[in-house]
Amino acid sequence: MASELEPEVQAIDRSLLECSAEEIAGKWLQATDLTREVYQHLAHYVPKIYCRGPNPFPQKEDMLAQHVLLGPMEWYLCGEDPAFGFPKLEQANKPSHLCGRVFKVGEPTYSCRDCAVDPTCVLCMECFLGSIHRDHRYRMTTSGGGGFCDCGDTEAWKEGPYCQKHELNTSEIEEEEDPLVHLSEDVIARTYNIFAIMFRYAVEILTWEKESELPADLEMVEKSDTYYCMLFNDEVHTYEQVIYTLQKAVNCTQKEAIGFATTVDRDRNTIRQTKPLKVQVMHSSIVAHQNFGLKLLSWLGSIIGYSDGLRRILCQVGLQEGPDGENSSLVDRLMLSDSKLWKGARSVYHQLFMSSLLMDLKYKKLFAVRFAKNYERLQSDYVTDDHDREFSVADLSVQIFTVPSLARMLITEENLMSIIIKTFMDHLRHRDAQGRFQFERYTALQAFKFRRVQSLILDLKYVLISKPTEWSDELRQKFLEGFDAFLELLKCMQGMDPITRQVGQHIEMEPEWEAAFTLQMKLTHVISMMQDWCASDEKVLIEAYKKCLAVLMQCHGGYTDGEQPITLSICGHSVETIRYCVSQEKVSIHLPVSRLLAGLHVLLSKSEVAYKFPELLPLSELSPPMLIEHPLRCLVLCAQVHAGMWRRNGFSLVNQIYYYHNVKCRREMFDKDVVMLQTGVSMMDPNHFLMIMLSRFELYQIFSTPDYGKRFSSEITHKDVVQQNNTLIEEMLYLIIMLVGERFSPGVGQVNATDEIKREIIHQLSIKPMAHSELVKSLPEDENKETGMESVIEAVAHFRKPGLTGRGMYELKPECAKEFNLYFYHFSRAEQSKAEEAQRKLKRQNREDTALPPPVLPPFCPLFASLVNILQSDVMLCIMGTILQWAVEHNGYAWSESMLQRVLHLIGMALQEEKQHLENVTEEHVVTFTFTQKISKPGEAPKNSPSILAMLETLQNAPYLEVHKDMIRWILKTFNAVKKMRESSPTSPVAETEGTIMEESSRDKDKAERKRKAEIARLRREKIMAQMSEMQRHFIDENKELFQQTLELDASTSAVLDNSPVASDMTLTALGPTQTQVPEQRQFVTCILCQEEQEVKVESRAMVLAAFVQRSTVLSKNRSKFIQDPEKYDPLFMHPDLSCGTHTSSCGHIMHAHCWQRYFDSVQAKEQRRQQRLRLHTSYDVENGEFLCPLCECLSNTVIPLLLPPRNIFNNRLNFSDQPNLTQWIRTISQQIKALQFLRKEESTPNNASTKNSENVDELQLPERFRPDFRPKNPYSESIKEMLTTFGTATYKVGLKVHPNEEDPRVPIMCWGSCAYTIQSIERILSDEDKPLFGPLPCRLDDCLRSLTRFAAAHWTVASLSVVQGHFCKLFASLVPNDSHEELPCILDIDMFHLLVGLVLAFPALQCQDFSGISLGTGDLHIFHLVTMAHIIQILLTSCTEENGMDQENPTCEEESAVLALYKTLHQYTGSALKEIPSGWHLWRSVRAGIMPFLKCSALFFHYLNGVPSPPDIQVPGTSHFEHLCNYLSLPNNLFCLFQENSEIMNSLIESWCHNSEVKRYLEGERDAIRYPRESNKLINLPEDYSSLINQASNFSCPKSGGDKSRAPTLCLVCGSLLCSQSYCCQTELEGEDVGACTAHTYSCGSGVGIFLRVRECQVLFLAGKTKGCFYSPPYLDDYGETDQGLRRGNPLHLCKERFKKIQKLWHQHSVTEEIGHAQEANQTLVGIDWQHL
């Protein structure tokens, strides 16, 4: 197909390319009917350019469109070459002082919490960095796309509206200067013409609705008949559904379908009001014109960027009314067809609106008016539309309504408030008989609509967000009109969702409650803001108050319902009330009108309007009983729910009660109900109120009838009812405490907002120390998402910084504890008891008594002042007396301690109150608060009950009230103090009276003293215990690994074999003939599974360590390299880039091999059953041999056998006299190798008869006492042999990613490799952390390295002898060349430590056949020396010689001259290719530095291999241990002596190494080589400020979808690649499965393991393989020491280096997989995530 089309396409191109823009523009300039001319041009060319074959070429289209279509317009507009014209325009333009940058998806935006007028005011990163706000408290978020930078908008910022860049342009702002003055008349006219035509064209074609017919003036003469099949998607269908539909409709593969689906989502072709996915056929020319229409809109957007004048002309054109009058301007037409356009088209024109209409101050206003006029229609369209709000033009409301001046104008001129509220009400039509909203039986569609309608509330919030500073009469009028509408709305909510108590049966269906609460929650801020507006103007406040009261009367006018009132009377007081029982009749939790009135009432008090204009207020109309009725019912409902009376009403009620008190709702629900009661009570006789309250609580009978309580408890034996009533009494007392004690709202008490927030914080921190975010969550936020906490927190709390884990915490300052109120009204039950416990504990610690008396309270405002009289009212005293009486006669009554506790608290409050009154009394006033007198009086004649005081004195000694004793004592003490104050004149000091009280209670003194001493002793004991356990915990924390083992396995290996400094004074040597002989140590270990102890012996049953083998690239110096074909890969030589190694780790837990096998079998069986049954994943993959260590649950995949030092078993010939020197030894070995190779060749030649064999051997001159036919006996038990094979095979399988094959010749190589690699990785960790080589290693590491090394050394015994010999020969040949191996790597391409390990561990296979008396130790030593020398040559060849500077200080030392000599030799052998000779000092330094890692690794290796204790010198940290290492390793301190001593053979070897062609290529600069020392790999450098990462990621686009922004940009912390994660577009196939970009990347970058940072989420992601992953806390913290996973809070985040190091350490230690395992075990939901799709 494509090939046939190609020439045709090109033919079109040529005809198009011949068009000249200048000519066309010239023609247009002459035209009489420009519109016709232009349309003809478009009709002709647009389909030619945009009607293409099956595959669109967007770049080509763009190029042609620019050339043929847009070019002429630009020429026309400029009247000259636009390349000159536009720059001219740009120059003449005065640059704007507005930034207006439109945000991309994911771009960081900044808001200033100090200066932004509202949270929608944001800055782009560039402006932010140049603004004053960068030093303020700012908030950072990522943009969801859309919206623009508000820099330069003076209405958006209280301070600093301009950044440095935009400030430059402000100096010359003259108000309302017409930007057109900078343009010439001609340009204006032409621009106007062309804009008018083109804008109209675009609007016309985009809103065109016919499928196969064009507008008449665009119809072509020759019309092709190509049609497009269009797919329309919406927000409802998922990607998967689209993909499935495509697969079916177009018959394509899943891959192609995925490709299409991503295009569908971002491109055109998307929507058209369709519920099922719709496919439509459209004529190609329509599609072409529509495509161009969009192009045109973007073009207009960019053209106006040249000049403000052009922008203004475009605005003018857009808003000009068309021929059809109202709503016919182009802008109106676009807006009104918004919901009919597809997603792509919408965002294009929204962007144009933002860069034109919203950027021009004059037209912004006009546009705002148009928007407001169309508001109702736009919102209705949006509600029925199915795209998200960000794709609706309605979303522009945020840009308009949040501008205070525009909002104000729209309110006064367009009555915007009323419009919004009425539109909202129109969409919620379901009402019940009383006209209230009804959400019951809501259909799914209605629910969907309801969700959409909520955005209108947001608009209302935007309009109200900035309060007017000045009120005009019009504004007042329109605001009050809006307020009326708002009251109508609230009226529909008053009493909605009423409930009735269910008795007998449980309710059948949980009633709907969420919709009503959603509405309430969304409105919460609006209600608060309405009150704020009212508060800012006295007239408005008065009017609003009247209106609100009127509406409340309408709601509850006939609240008596015509019933006969009933009369209540107690203590000679009586009151009439209605008959109503919460437990029997309907009750609703929704009372927004009452609550609004309560709010306004407080404002009357706060603004003092109540005192200034009492005559204007309808205070006389207020009926206090009516006001309190419904809020009281609501509070009683809560009490009854707590008392368990509403259990049968199910969870919906429990949830409602929860939200009623919740921080999100309480401000406009629970809090206001309390205020309403306070309001009502302050206007009533408190006795009347208390009686009504008793009646509503259904407790009237109990307190009004003498001795009712007694009867009640004896008659009614039903325990539940007794319990219920007790709870109700407690709740009622609690409510009284609140009514009198809650005076921290400004207006209720004489406090300010700061006092209120301080009190909230004090009470939160009384529960426990809290992190910043935790505290924020517990405080109510205002509409700007502020809690006001930062301004006061310092005053009440100390900040404690976070450690490596955990968060920063705020702790309450001790001096604030006295403000603690146990009955703080925002405490939940659980919080209250926690706080009580915490506060009592604190008091005990401070050796104070544990009473928690009520705090001293601020005075009430005058309007509420009478509230305190509740405390001394007769009914209250009667209630108190009754309850105390119950407590005194504690056996006869049903009462509870909490009841008593509350009564004591109330008495305490009354005493505090009286004391304060007395303290503040002035001469002329008499203190009317006489609580002390009242409680001293005994009861009246008939009852003759004792006084309250007397009862308290009795209770003081009651043994059953031990807990409350301190409180009672406090009350009596305070009582006496108050009494004294009253008796003495007001002037007498209080302190004096205090003293006498002490006297009075002196009889208790002795007792108290004894008690005090006992208490002190107890405290001391407690303290010591606490200290001890603290120390213990500390110790365990620090030595976790050690502790686990010593506790659980006291007989573990390390306990016996320690680095004990046995022979500290003699020199320890790890290898060679002078190897230090260590007395044989017996080793006993205990199996963690059967607890049996066993000695580790050669012939006994195998003991194994749980181990985990993994591939690793942690040390890699070349991440682009990976094993291509694992079946053919030869791992014999490790390249020095260490690109892929095999790492082994262990948790150090020991088991019998057979115990482990049994355990593993059972895990396997269990897992198979589980998978069949539950289809659940686990954190480990049994089929891959994975299991969890039975003790510590550490992820493992194999086991390592425990062995004794293997050399001691074979090396029983310890006669070291007369051993060959290096030269002799190399010769001997070479001969032996030759013999072996000869024999091998003989064997492989088939025609060889066995008889002939011996002759040839003779011919060869078999070296003396070399017996190649000897087969050593394997000393190990069967079980150990089996484990040697098991671990070897596992290493092979994992390391090469192949199927297990124990016969494979590569198995031994992989074992040696893993040993070498693991040692290298540990050496790196120790060096990086500046730890000594043989310092205290964690046991698990020590055990692991020991077992691994010994295992690798013993493995040859279970491998084929000839295979191992073959490996040895080849390895040996890489240093000592022989004829049969030619294709060996040059010494630059060999990792010398791997080579050393391989040679040493393979050597026994050769040595066992040698009976000449040469010991293994001799061989080890010579191999080590040889490899060391090769390494030195390697270092010298690659040493970097650019350095000069630093002159040597001392005269040449021995090493320096030696190294110079050696370098000269090298120079000579390389044919002078080696660079000029640098100074000897410099060379010596680089050799010394370069060889250190190798020496350290070797020391570790020989230490574990031979079991020689490490010299004490290397156990302590210090700069360099070079000499000590040399001694330990049997090396001369001057390493070059090695060369001098063996110069004979070394010269020829060096020569052969240098003659290698690769070495030559390197020296000639044709290739690169690794230099030494290799630097440690580090994770990438992260920026200090997190927002630069966000910015970086927002510029990153998906590499596969042509410039689209990636949704989940993810940063690889290992190599720094940015990936497009979690998205279909970037899935690739890996081993036959589709995987996401991250998983794919782990395979190339980390051999399966990956560490990423998800930038949008601020979350670290660990991945291992395809199925394992977890999230990890990010290394970025805010100023409060907290992370922000998900970037929800938006506090500035900064890099925490320590935490980042911790992540790096996990990586270095190869613990990422283990970390994932632990995370998945702890959180099962992590297991279910499809990690491979990330």
Ligand SMILES: [Zn+2]
């Ligand atoms: Zn900006």
Ligand SMILES: [Zn+2]
């Ligand atoms: Zn700026």
Ligand SMILES: [Zn+2]
């Ligand atoms: Zn600021």
Ligand SMILES: [Zn+2]
């Ligand atoms: Zn066992």
Ligand SMILES: [Zn+2]
């Ligand atoms: Zn373990």
Ligand SMILES: [Zn+2]
């Ligand atoms: Zn992508």
Ligand SMILES: [Zn+2]
């Ligand atoms: Zn990477």
